[in-house]
Amino acid sequence: MTYRWTLTMAMSIVHRATGVALYVGTLLMAWWLIATASGPGAYANIQGFTSSWIGRVVVFGYTWALLHHMLGGLRHLIWDLGYGFGPNEREWLTRAALIGSITLTIVVWIVAYAVGGGR
């Protein structure tokens, strides 16, 4: 028996991996909310992290993981309802989730720099 590594198989693993990454990433969300509630000093600390190059990479990766996991999840909801199992449909859905997550991440960051930089 010969197996071929398919895109849907790779996306299945990536869905889990992004889920686990988002799990750990909730620490960043909690840190951000607690810092805002704590005061200017704590807020300056998290701003120092998110504006550093490593912080930017983490938040950029987090944005992509979130969008990818959400689009992958919507794909799973379509499958749960019993649609999209045909060979063409499932490949199309999988490509759309992958291309969509990368495109939306870039769009979100362009808007973020345009909005945040203007203040």
Place this chain on the structure above:
Amino acid sequence: MSTKTSIRTPLNRVRGLGSAHHGTSDFFRQRLTAIAMALLFIPVIVIIMSLLGRNQAGAAAILGSPLVAIVMILFIIASVWHMKIGMQVVLEDYVTDEKTKLAAIIANNFFSAAVGLASIYAIIKLSSGV
């Protein structure tokens, strides 16, 4: 399955089955929280965009306003519930030693509850202005 005719309905026969003896409740809640987050996604992105480039006082005022706080709390509840179920599935799949698995599942529950309640506490603190 018995060849005799049973008066039990098919639903009654499968209810409560599975390793957790809770049937499909986790499966359903995983999808329920996913739909909740998909609906809240755009409002949450708008909230985060509105916070960019602001100082602590500005961010605190936005996060503490009622509608924003309610949306954030709903999103946090859906997130931590969803991730608790998701991580448990991952642990059940990959951790083979029963004691390690039990410890990991307990830690997962503690982590999810702590992150969720700490985040919600922060938002309530911002909302009440103390």
